[in-house]
Amino acid sequence: MTHPFEIELESTLPASPQQVWDAIATGPGIDSWFMGRNEVEPREGGTAAMDTGGHREESVVTAYEPGTRFATRTGTGEDGRFMAFEYLIEGRGQGSTVLRVVHSGLLGDDWEDEYDALRRGWPFHLHTLREYLTHFPGRTAVPVFALAMPPERSPREVTAALTRALSLPASMSAGTPVHAQPAGLPPLNGEVVWADDERFEIRTDDGLYAFHHGTGGPVLMFHHLFGADTDGAESAWQKWLTGLLA
Structure with a gap:
């Protein structure tokens, strides 16, 4: 049995309508704040694809009205x-723009849990969009995705492992400074820009680093790297996460 949801x-964003359009309706733009690697065929009836x-x-692209x-x-x-998904730009x-997002559809028998996860996730994604448009305007990112299933660890233990490995306090909040040296990876020097019970995000001079944890399921990383040296970053982060939670 399916259940409708909406x-x-x-969100008011510090960017022009064209900048917001480029961020939500092009593959490189979506790569810079949302999830996975994205492609958009720029026409109504075209294909939009996400790879994680x-x-x-x-x-299918059901509306394509630039800007x-x-x-x-x-x-x-x-x-x-x-x-x-529908994005309306005004x-x-x-120099600001209002973006309205409508996410709707039909969910299955486990709709309550799925709806709750979607409802909790969207404020974070729009926050990341704001971070992108504020701190990296005119640039696009290389997306990094990694996933690991922690064996027989509680969400609290997983969170503790992540924060220790990144030299973060257990009670971090937005504004907490970050000076971390994850093994086998470049140093992270910046600040926490989002923290809740399920995820946290770090902004540095060359990237946005998001760690999704605390749900009892897999740990996910969705990073957006704006620096010049990104070769091998995804495999390096996957190796780090897998080793940390082994």
Whole structure:
């Protein structure tokens, strides 16, 4: 049995409508704040695709109105599930733009847990979009994805392992300074810009580093690297995460 849902959010962003459009309706733009590696065929009826760790999901572009409206819809599964995303852009004064996001569709029998996860995740994603447009305007990122399933560890133990490895205090919050040297990786020097019970994000001069944990499931990393030297970054971060949680 399927269950309809809709999540609607609005955010005022420190960017022009064109900058916001480039961030939400182009592959390199989406790579710079959302999840995975993305491709967008720039036309109504075109294909939008997201690849996370080799899992590719395709959608159809259902609206393509540059600078104003962009929408996509996944295919309908055998059980009737689908998801649709709509982004509405409105320019405001002093170089700001209002972005309205509508995420809707049909969820399956476990809809309550899935809906709750989606509802909790969107404020974080819009925060990352704001960080991108504020601190890395005019640039695009190389996305880094990593995943590891911690063996027989509680969410609290997983969180503790991550924070220790990154020299972070257990009670971190936005603004907490970061000076970390993860094994086999470049140093991270910056600050925490988001922290809740399930995820935290670090901003440095050359990247946004997001760590999703605390759910009792797999630990995920969605990083956005704006520096020049990104070769091998994804495999290095995957090796680090796998070793940390082994």
